[in-house]
Amino acid sequence: IVVDRTSRDKVEEELELQKSEAFLDSKNLVQQDAALGASMLVTGHIVKIPVYRVLNGDGTVRGYKASVAFQLKVVEVSTGISNEAQSFQGKTSKEMLSPESAVTAAMQSIKDDIYEYFRISFSLTAKIVKVLDKKTLVINAGKETGVKVGDKFMVQIIELLDGKPYPSDIGTITVKKQSGASFSECDATSKIISAINSAQQGAVIQCSLIIKK
Template sequence: MRFVIITIIMTACIFKGYAQSNDDDRQVVGVAEFSCKENSPYTGLVTEKVVEMLTNSKRFRVVDRTSRKKITQELELQKSEAFIDSDNLVEQDVAVAAEKMITGEIVKIPVYRMKNGDGTIRGYKASVAFQMKIVDVATGLSTEATSFEGKASDECLSPESAVTMAMMSLQDRMAEYFRINFPITAKLMKIVKEKNGVAEIILIKAGKKHGIKVGDKFNVEVLEILDGEILPTTLGIVTVTALKGEAYSECKVSKKEGKAIYENFNANKQIKCSLIIK
């Protein structure tokens, strides 16, 4: 009987989690623990900073695979009868399938002790260099490995803070790397304003939580399938004028391009809006 109860509870959790996951259509990106040829106790800090940078961009649902083993052990423990009446069960669907995986290899991560004249340690400095690539989970194909080397940190009170500072020097470059390698695409949801069959304002499904800002521009394309291949045709470029909620943006359309966008949208054609990388 208890086995039946456990099965019912787990099934309910799975469906609940499935429904919740569909509310957020951001791309799911996993981060695997970076490997390192050196036996350094600070390698985990590098992976943690990559996870933090991805999360702070608000563009992705980030899955930290570095702690996956511990999560699995906890979930297995909670399936036992000892937890059947607990109010603190973790939802059993926490394992979200990543579409892309970020992997990396740390080339060097030296940490230097800074000493006083009497030999006592007054602080630490560090630097870090690593290679990173993105793997498409479905195909197994990966990008070329890209090298990153941070500036040497200032003197810090601990080795951990010195490594963290070295990683922070790479923040802008890594943000640009993610922006280029994870291009934002959005659906055209509706024509907000039109005049005489010409679209003036459109609503797209990409907003604040995707990192979109007022002034960003999107290339609007209509997609056709010809002989099994996608043929994109550019309809025009639109400019974000207002963010609506967390997931949407209003975009201004020029008169020259508004007619084509209006006609293709109302003909139920498949339309894709791609963020233009400046």
């Protein structure tokens, strides 16, 4: 879930507006004081954005090309610890009519690299929300999080050792059916079902998407 902080001022203005008398009888008011807190912050800085002029034979400007390079870090809010900076280098854009459009085109060339970085570095996790039968589990991940039929998740029991999470693998489940946008039914072995049912009260059971590289 991505929380957009750049629009925070506009969101706060709308929340304040909805407290006014004009909205007393409105049936679609949003819940106040329900903003999501961020567990991680994405930060970074631009290394370079060179813009090149493309000239006609007579020396007049025909168009522009650009490239872009930047570094990205992800900081864990609770500890302040950040991962190692990841560098991205865009391809030189096609010739465009303005410097701005050339920079935008250069940024677009990095889109797949950024997606792949987050897909591998921050794999999707889900919770088991229901045991349907001896061979089927329901997890709270579906179409809206990019889960597809055939995807596999590793089921883990998470213990806290020295204040840090220690995962123990108990088996693999496979998505066999998507139930709406938010849930998926998964095939599971009797061993996994038994381990879940016998887990100590308060134990954290997590399903981590197995990444296909």
